[in-house]
Amino acid sequence: MPLLxxxxxxxxxxLTRQTGPFTHVIDQVRAVDGVDLTLNPxxxxxxxxxxxxxxxxxxxxxxxxxxxxxxxVVFSGEDVLRWPRETLRRNRxxxxxxxxxxxASLDPRQNVGAILAEPLLAHNIVPKSEVKAEVSRLLGxxxxxxxxxxxxxxxxxGGQRQRIGIxxxxxxxxxxxxxxxxxxxxxxxxxxxxxxLFQKVQREMGVALIFIAHDLGAVRQVSDRVAVMYLGKxxxxxxxxxxxxxxxxxxxxxxxxxxxxxxGVKANTPKVEGDVPSPIDLPSGCRFRTRxxxxxxxxxxxxxxLAAFDGGEAGHASxxxxxxxxxxxxxx
Numbered sequence: 001m002p003l004l005x006x007x008x009x010x011x012x013x014x015l016t017r018q019t020g021p022f023t024h025v026i027d028q029v030r031a032v033d034g035v036d037l038t039l040n041p042x043x044x045x046x047x048x049x050x051x052x053x054x055x056x057x058x059x060x061x062x063x064x065x066x067x068x069x070x071x072x073v074v075f076s077g078e079d080v081l082r083w084p085r086e087t088l089r090r091n092r093x094x095x096x097x098x099x100x101x102x103x104a105s106l107d108p109r110q111n112v113g114a115i116l117a118e119p120l121l122a123h124n125i126v127p128k129s130e131v132k133a134e135v136s137r138l139l140g141x142x143x144x145x146x147x148x149x150x151x152x153x154x155x156x157x158g159g160q161r162q163r164i165g166i167x168x169x170x171x172x173x174x175x176x177x178x179x180x181x182x183x184x185x186x187x188x189x190x191x192x193x194x195x196x197l198f199q200k201v202q203r204e205m206g207v208a209l210i211f212i213a214h215d216l217g218a219v220r221q222v223s224d225r226v227a228v229m230y231l232g233k234x235x236x237x238x239x240x241x242x243x244x245x246x247x248x249x250x251x252x253x254x255x256x257x258x259x260x261x262x263x264g265v266k267a268n269t270p271k272v273e274g275d276v277p278s279p280i281d282l283p284s285g286c287r288f289r290t291r292x293x294x295x296x297x298x299x300x301x302x303x304x305x306l307a308a309f310d311g312g313e314a315g316h317a318s319x320x321x322x323x324x325x326x327x328x329x330x331x332x
């Protein structure tokens with residue numbers, strides 16, 4: 001049974017205009033526009049796409065940090081969107097988040113000991129007499145010395161602060177963590193350490209992970225499956241190796257071609273031209289067609305569903321009319 005099932009999830013932000021004392025809704029920003037996905041226990045799902053594609057909004061809607069416009073989010077067999085406030089608060093222990101900015105997400109007025117003890121006390125995770133020992137255990141789990149408890153966030157490096165954020169997310173022993181761009185603000189060498197830490201934590205604690213990033217190289221290191229998002233929709237999803245070795249959507253190919261490589265580049269991947277369209281005025285048919293080098297007339301007339309295609313592996317789905325016939329990638 002999946003740990004998480006998301007069905008037709010949407011988040012639309014209304015655009016309003018004031019006319020005298022009246023406010024009129026004139027349009028909508030479709031940040032998340034009908035997303036379906038599943039996540040199994042102890043699985044890592046990578047969620048990738050350009051900035052502004054809706055991936056962070058999707059992650060926060062799943063946790064109800066942002067209230068979705070519609071759809072369902074079933075977690076451990078229960079619809080999260082139907083939980084009253086008290087039930088949601090109680091079940092926060094099972095769903096946690098690691099934020100992108102490790103400094104802004106930590107209270108600068110509290111030392112590390114207080115930051116990690118707060119969720120333990122608020123949810124009665126351990127008896128008060130054991131809080132100090134549990135804080136030390138969490139610090140050790142993320143590779144920080146026990147004496148860090150008396151220090152404040154500004155006394156740590158960016159990578160160390162992100163470790164504190166991960167320790168805080170793990171304090172409540174969750175079943176699911178949404179990691180929202182957790183390495184994008186870090187130096188390359190520190191990124192590798194944090195990615196290794198996520199893998200270590202998952203092995204030891206069996207937590208499921210939604211890993212949000214725009215860097216497909218980082219996502220490949222930690223993910224079992226990868227979902228590619230564009231303008232509020234998932235356009236391709238597959239097992240990690242299948243997606244990287246045989247991408248079946250032009251947008252996925254463009255993202256892969258943009259990864260710097262010392263071994264060679266995808267020789268027959270045309271460059272993607274133009275800017276991302278506005279989520280207020282979306283193109284007809286396929287949303288990627290205005291930038292797609294393979295677009296034909298049908299792409300403007302019909303929106304392709306996210307579906308399996310001829311010759312694809314089990315679980316590999318692409319929202320492209322030509323998923324089965326795109327040319328095989330070659331490496332120069």
